[in-house]
Amino acid sequence: MKKANFALLPLAVFIAANVQAEEQLDVINVVSENSGAKSKTNVITTKIMERSTETELKGLLKDEPAINFGGGRGTSQWFTIRGMGQDQVDVKIDGAYTDAQLFHHQGRFMFDPSLLKRVDVQKGTGSASAGIGATSGAIVAETVSAKDLLKEGQDIGFKVHAGVSSNSGWSKGATAYSKAGPVDALISANFVTERDYKAGNGYKVKNSALGQRGLLAKFGFDLNENHRIEVSHRQERHYGVRALREEFDFAQDNNAANNAPRYRITQNDTTNLEWNGKNMGFVTHAKANVYHSVINRKEPSENSKTRLIANGANLNLESAVGQSHLIKYGVNYRDQEGKPNSLTVQNGVQMKTQKKRDVGVYAEGIWGLGAFTLTTGLRYDHFDFRAMNGKKSHKGSVNPSVGLIYEVNNDLSFNASLNYATRSPRFHEVMLSSGSTRGRSAVYSIASNIKPEKSRNAEVGFNYKLADNLSLNGSYFWQTVKDTHAFTQIRPGFYEIQNAGKLRNHGYEVGAAYKYEGLTLRAGVAYSKPELDGRTVDSTVTAIPIGRTWTTGVSYRFTQPDIEIGWKGRFVQHTSYDATTNNRGGGATTTKRPGYGVSDFYITWKPTESINVNLALDNAFNKYYRSHSQRAGVSTLPEPGRDIRLNVNYTF
Template structure:
């Protein structure tokens, strides 16, 4: 009987790309088939790879993936896109908990500490029926660590410590305690990161004459407590609480650096961005059950969760802004005739925005999402056929006391053809819908929000073809081409009066939830991987070009024009001592001319290309995974550049200059 590992052949190159940067064990390039995997391209990074790196945020963890881009300094100022699609078109899921509402449109809505996870995956493109609520344009999906992931063989209790320092004004440290006995297990972990205002690249100067990027400093704390009980090896109940906290003196609009722009009086424009001390916190409590072999149900994964996002500014009169989310998911798999798989389930989510009280007559905005799905994975060897149907329904209540609701059926169809053990083709046509997002909560009580007649959820259609090919034992090649169309794109339009700006009030204008047009995107990805003895080489390229109603869009919320992106890597593994050294490169071609961002002082700006090189080393003094000493130099040549996932113009944050890092983690 053929062994069936965790990844099918068509996904193996992406897993290798994730691991090439830090690969201490031989990767077997064997034929791999798993029936029931989705068609969307997936990139995974596990806890082992994170421990073998100096990464302190997701931008560093996922830097090898050409189709995903981060930009904008540290923490909340970082904007992310997948295949050029902006942050309101993609999802961020941790242990199947997620929200699509943001506090303020100048901030990223994703808070997560990678030191608390055991696996991070990037799912690209429109999701199939089982992908969950709002799976229109991809997702970053992660699962937090549990005691068994850290315990060494034969251990019942253990501890982990980690610490790091970087030359561009930062440090990190963390600790964890964990154990299991009699079916019970538990873990408590904490991680702290401190980043002062970082230095830009070579020749960077702000208009005050310094080389620091002002208001880029940030403190971060991640905490995780988890308790579980295993009824047997296949069935486990788990209760967890996770907290991410960011704090520091930050610009009001954290994505902008107005210290690069002069005001009308010729002075540096920092006052327009109102720097102040701010605390942003995310608390998530999750009760989860994972099971298998329960009669007709072969697999079950279910959870109920509560998530609270808040922003406060100590000493300010505005109070605390909150987003409260409740959700539940029930996902089931059943085997049919020992060959096929039936996936089915229910998803529910309720969200409420709670702005700081300012005496406004606005109501708190609320939204409920409901979804049910049925998906079949049909093993017709050498073909695998995937068929699915999903129904999603939303119910929206606005600050202006208006309601809207709408439901959609979304089909999905996929086909995989395993020509032989070395060649696989796949194709898919997938639909998904995303309900209108709530207005940014920090401003919702100063907006009279109404809905257009017959407001609809966005609907994405994605057609994709791809291949995976192994021409020789040491080689793996993969590629895909996609065309995506999103109909009835949701946005906000001003019906009357003054709807935006710092002086807008509930009574100054009327803002409408609207379907504003059609967003189209197309592109491709190619990846190559090669291994020979201790040498490993990889290369990848991704291209996308989103357009809104025929015009190239430059909106970090919806979509952003990205230059063609190349990623490369080369590594060598020594056996004695157990040391790996390597180089990673990321090269982005020009994205051309675009509208300049706010405060840039002009109406348009070029989005130039750039190239960034990193080198690293991982040393295991004990020869095992329990102790890692990591060294890296990010931005080796001290390049001054701006990521394309940010807005265009002089007010956009530059990325950090050269950064020399040393980090250690030890499990004992």
């Protein structure tokens, strides 16, 4: 375990007062995790993606047992972190994110990994500096820039890639990047085309075909050696003949008409302006960004368009205090508006678009005290919410956080943390927020005295590393979310967001890896048990009970030629529960989710420094199964069956 001048918590980077720019960048990229399995940096990097055939985040995170994705492609998928659903977690790209959903039969995350430089994973409740609504975890990503790809002495470069899948898909893409003096630029485009895939039993899943397009343009300007500005625009577009309820195929239940297939488009456009600065006297490092995001859902044949608009800004500052301490402080701001296709008049009241504003300020200290590292933080968040009937509600809350790391020696450390965070009320799904549904009044308002959801996460963990051969990490957590939100019917056609209960979750995660020369062995296990008011909760937006999940891997990498061969396994144990009682299993309303095991084999070959050839056999034994991270039932989407995948990428 690397010992640093500043002991640190994961994702908190120590910066000495007189370090050089190059040294600072090295420190930022070092995986210096001392928090068990709670946080992981560089889970996905550009180099990892270059040696992979995967085109979705789902495939790239197969090794993470605490993260689960549902069936299907694109926004058919629902994902969980430690069993917590999509209303409790976030996906952040370049500091931009929303917490609202367009439609309750559609996942709310769009993510093209080909556009990214790195992906980090945060689990459980975040510390004071984790941002707005950090109650249950996040996937945090950073888009790639020209400076990340240009080699020393290179002023212009290109990258191209192409892939094919035997289970009805292909992909292609290109990236161009260059620099001239202090200016650099990157333009990247990625296209994925997938037809209806076959599940493990040979059944062709209806309306699972999907076209995906990812575009990124990023321009950077180095004002001087201490200051840099970047402006970028990212677009992710999903399109095709899709079922109305994307996570279902009712043809499996002899009701294909209920799929209501129609050509539909979902598109996310995000523009981001970012500034990075350092060595500014008391402020050692600064990062600020302003973003504008628009997510559209269109049905051209119906002339229907639903939009979610988000504008936000973040200012994050760091100041070194002496040689062993760091203070982090800043401001987070986000404004959201949901615009349905139309707005109606209900009981003489003109419906309005839903609006919400979140503002947070924080201060966090990281104190190096010999073998101990203490982190103390305090955060204040405030929200203003306007419901579709014009009713408003607002509330502020204070959230502390504390963490402690004890480094027994350079190889072994123990950690403990207690974090609090709040999450403001979410919009009613934007697509159905006109005030009327199926010709009937459907007004969703908000309680005057509503409180934000408040999460408390206590966690203990350890990290052990023996030279470069053996590494172990583990965490056990206890999480409680008070004042959870739910829509309650007040009278026919009128509902309110109210505080509705207490969500508890507990579980563990353990990981191990062993390396010897070219051989790598890896294993991990994760378990969680979410309950709402003492009852097992089964909701894709709140929490889902996931069977105990095991991940395994064996690989060997040869030096000459540069070839790696490997096997990856993901095994999920069966689970059963009764969501209406305090008992798991054994009742008339018991939900049973069968366990499953899936094996993937792969070969990667790097004939030159510029070329990667990747071949994979996913779901090698053609297993028919459904992920636990989605709704239960015979109509939910099974996962793809056997799939032979080939990808080639070339950089020049």
